[in-house]
Amino acid sequence: MFKKLKEECGIFGIYTKEEKEDLVGTVCVGLTALQHRGEESCGIAINEDRNIYFHKDVGLVTDVFTKHVQETLPQGKMAIGHVRYSTTGTSRKENAQPMVVKHKKGYLAVVHNGNLTNAEELKRQLEDEGAIFTTTSDTEVICHIIVRERLKTGSIEEAVKNTMKIIKGAYSLLIMSPQKLMAVRDPQGFRPLCIGHTEKDIVFASESCALDTTGATFDRDIEPGEMVIITNNEMKSEKILPDEKKGLCVFEYIYFARPDSTIDGLNVHIFRENAGRCLAKQAPVDADIVAGVPDSGIDAALGYSKQSKIPYDVVFIKSKYIGRTFIQNTQTKRKRLVALKLNPLKQTVKDKKIVLIDDSIVRGTTLTKIITSLKDAGAKEVHVRIAAPPFIDVCYFGTDIDKKENLIANNKTVEEIREIIGADSLEFLSLDSLEEITKDSHIPEFCKGCFTSKYPIEVPDSIDKNRFE
Numbered sequence: 001m002f003k004k005l006k007e008e009c010g011i012f013g014i015y016t017k018e019e020k021e022d023l024v025g026t027v028c029v030g031l032t033a034l035q036h037r038g039e040e041s042c043g044i045a046i047n048e049d050r051n052i053y054f055h056k057d058v059g060l061v062t063d064v065f066t067k068h069v070q071e072t073l074p075q076g077k078m079a080i081g082h083v084r085y086s087t088t089g090t091s092r093k094e095n096a097q098p099m100v101v102k103h104k105k106g107y108l109a110v111v112h113n114g115n116l117t118n119a120e121e122l123k124r125q126l127e128d129e130g131a132i133f134t135t136t137s138d139t140e141v142i143c144h145i146i147v148r149e150r151l152k153t154g155s156i157e158e159a160v161k162n163t164m165k166i167i168k169g170a171y172s173l174l175i176m177s178p179q180k181l182m183a184v185r186d187p188q189g190f191r192p193l194c195i196g197h198t199e200k201d202i203v204f205a206s207e208s209c210a211l212d213t214t215g216a217t218f219d220r221d222i223e224p225g226e227m228v229i230i231t232n233n234e235m236k237s238e239k240i241l242p243d244e245k246k247g248l249c250v251f252e253y254i255y256f257a258r259p260d261s262t263i264d265g266l267n268v269h270i271f272r273e274n275a276g277r278c279l280a281k282q283a284p285v286d287a288d289i290v291a292g293v294p295d296s297g298i299d300a301a302l303g304y305s306k307q308s309k310i311p312y313d314v315v316f317i318k319s320k321y322i323g324r325t326f327i328q329n330t331q332t333k334r335k336r337l338v339a340l341k342l343n344p345l346k347q348t349v350k351d352k353k354i355v356l357i358d359d360s361i362v363r364g365t366t367l368t369k370i371i372t373s374l375k376d377a378g379a380k381e382v383h384v385r386i387a388a389p390p391f392i393d394v395c396y397f398g399t400d401i402d403k404k405e406n407l408i409a410n411n412k413t414v415e416e417i418r419e420i421i422g423a424d425s426l427e428f429l430s431l432d433s434l435e436e437i438t439k440d441s442h443i444p445e446f447c448k449g450c451f452t453s454k455y456p457i458e459v460p461d462s463i464d465k466n467r468f469e
């Protein structure tokens with residue numbers, strides 16, 4: 001029920017020039033702003049006097065970091081935090097991040113957004129060398145490699161640099177050692193990572209909305225292949241890996257990121273609104289109202305409405321109190337959940353021809369239920385417009401899409417999908433329109449692999465979320 005794409009993870013880090021009384025509280029605020037990127041588990045590691053303390057658990061930030069927990073944690077000079085949805089490894093407390101390890105030369109805490117494409121191969125090599133793994137997450141592979149390289153080199157940044165040359169795939173990382181805070185982004189820049197500041201703090205976050213929320217001013221995005229290091233109140237930056245084909249995940253704009261975030265020069269709300277405008281030009285329809293499926297269809301619906309001059313209206317009331325997706329095991333319970341989560345506004349939809357905008361179709365089951373509920377509420381026609389091209393393939397870089405054979409657009413024509421979901425007409429955003437909308441970004445190329453089966457880098461033969469199990 002309500003099977004949507006899962007966000008990958010959100011990361012947040014802070015380095016403060018003077019010890020801060022509310023360091024943990026600030027990280028909690030930053031992580032709450034990133035909660036949409038992962039609702040399964042969360043954690044914070046704090047560096048106080050070169051010792052690393054941490055707390056992590058399964059649950060939302062507000063559930064895990066209660067007032068009591070916040071009060072018991074030390075307040076240091078730097079901290080990193082994480083919200084998680086598992087794309088590699090299962091949803092267990094052990095897999096929650098930050099990963100904190102003690103090694104021969106000190107401590108290390110790591111938070112990771114993304115998915116390595118060579119994790120399996122690296123894990124096998126490490127195990128052959130005697131490494132023992134306690135989690136099923138690819139982030140533990142990163143920790144092992146950093147530690148192994150640290151034992152061969154003179155500093156943690158040399159070790160991280162070497163690690164960046166070994167690991168492949170998607171990684172936006174924050175790494176905290178006893179004296180340093182480091183931020184790195186893979187050479188394709190698959191996942192976002194930005195940096196900002198306040199008078200006394202330097203702040204890193206997956207999305208700029210977390211900088212806004214913590215009172216930091218956005219400075220810039222971390223460049224693909226770049227490492228930023230902060231130590232002794234000094235910040236320096238180094239381009240570690242040469243320029244390669246870029247690959248920021250275009251789905252960050254379509255679905256994952258918050259509309260108030262700007263990633264690599266392109267605001268998410270503007271992107272979605274433009275997607276709606278393009279859809280209105282590409283697939284006009286004679287209708288009475290335009291509506292969006294909450295939440296990520298709303299910005300595109302506004303764009304469609306502005307372009308087509310068909311009034312925008314609200315057709316669903318969404319329950320604010322169902323945060324997490326959960327499985328209901330009987331048809332009656334499933335029906336109840338639909339009504340609870342998205343209840344149609346009968347007064348608005350009755351006898352209306354509706355253009356309904358959604359961000360994507362995975363299996364089509366959710367949209368089928370949504371259209372049925374609109375028709376049951378009296379809608380005359382429901383014309384569906386999808387603000388993304390059809391999903392035809394899987395993601396290797398941290399998005400839990402579904403198995404290829406489960407993707408409705410992989411084995412059905414648009415007309416067949418329309419019939420299955422019960423819409424009066426159906427159109428997807430074209431790849432050309434997607435190209436047009438992304439042209440104002442700082443990034444010259446995006447990853448669109450799940451829409452084209454062409455990925456920016458070599459991909460493994462198979463993808464299995466729980467392949468480490």
Ligand code: SF4
Nearest residue numbers: 249395399447449450
């Ligand atoms: S394959 Fe799709 S979801 Fe994965 S990174 Fe590329 S665009 Fe994003």
